[in-house]
Amino acid sequence: MEYILAPSILAADFMRLGEQIEAVGKAGAQYVHYDVMDGIYVPSISFGLPVLKSVRKGTDLFLDCHLMIMDPDRYIDEFVECGADSITVHVEACRDTGVGSTLEHIRRSGAKCGITLNPGTPVSAIEPYLGMVDMVLVMSVEPGFGGQKLLNSTYAKLAELRELKRLGGYGFDIEVDGGVTKDNLAELVRAGVNVIVSGSSIFKGDIEANVKDFFEIIKENTK
Ligand code: DX5
Numbered sequence: 228m229e230y231i232l233a234p235s236i237l238a239a240d241f242m243r244l245g246e247q248i249e250a251v252g253k254a255g256a257q258y259v260h261y262d263v264m265d266g267i268y269v270p271s272i273s274f275g276l277p278v279l280k281s282v283r284k285g286t287d288l289f290l291d292c293h294l295m296i297m298d299p300d301r302y303i304d305e306f307v308e309c310g311a312d313s314i315t316v317h318v319e320a321c322r323d324t325g326v327g328s329t330l331e332h333i334r335r336s337g338a339k340c341g342i343t344l345n346p347g348t349p350v351s352a353i354e355p356y357l358g359m360v361d362m363v364l365v366m367s368v369e370p371g372f373g374g375q376k377l378l379n380s381t382y383a384k385l386a387e388l389r390e391l392k393r394l395g396g397y398g399f400d401i402e403v404d405g406g407v408t409k410d411n412l413a414e415l416v417r418a419g420v421n422v423i424v425s426g427s428s429i430f431k432g433d434i435e436a437n438v439k440d441f442f443e444i445i446k447e448n449t450k
């Protein structure tokens with residue numbers, strides 16, 4: 228299994244964004260996790276299409292777009308035009324066209340598609356879509372802000388999802404997002420996560436050293 232690190236640039240210094248993306252890539256991270264917040268689906272507002280376009284021009288890293296926005300179907304084509312390699316949506320947010328049709332739209336646009344499980348959302352809510360997605364994103368905090376503490380309920384969710392993946396013979400990646408640190412990474416990897424999002428724990432301090440430490444922990448726990 229390939230283990231992927233997806234630094235969330237929500238925690239980056241935006242005055243030095245290009246430099247910091249280059250640093251995570253140089254140290255081995257394969258994805259850039261791009262958190263879009265609309266102030267409606269989640270209380271906060273982050274960044275959107277024009278920033279994505281600039282990031283796309285500046286990096287070859289895979290751009291993993293996490294849309295925390297209401298009715299995301301409206302924006303899929305534009306996100307892909309601006310450089311998104313994958314688009315992940317929240318089940319609760321797909322009110323206009325429905326979840327299945329939003330996922331089909333993402334796939335038609337040529338991007339990879341993902342679905343998200345919020346801490347309060349039962350795994351059964353995404354079960355019908357497991358055969359359609361490239362990735363399931365398990366939120367380990369309430370979506371909306373970086374720098375929160377990982378919720379312990381995440382491990383039970385991961386176990387349940389992993390079992391469904393095994394039973395159904397599915398090939399989707401399992402991504403975890405929120406409060407991932409060097410201290411809980413080992414347990415998350417052992418719980419079946421293979422795409423790891425981290426904001427504060429990567430961008431605070433020495434970025435390249437943090438990325439290398441993350442990979443070292445992954446290596447130690449996947450032998
Ligand atoms: C939260 C975002 C996360 C966040 C993670 O709503 O989806 O991607 O940036 O940041 P940390 O690792 O600081 O919790």
Ligand code: ZN
Nearest residue numbers: 260262293404
């Ligand atoms: Zn995210």
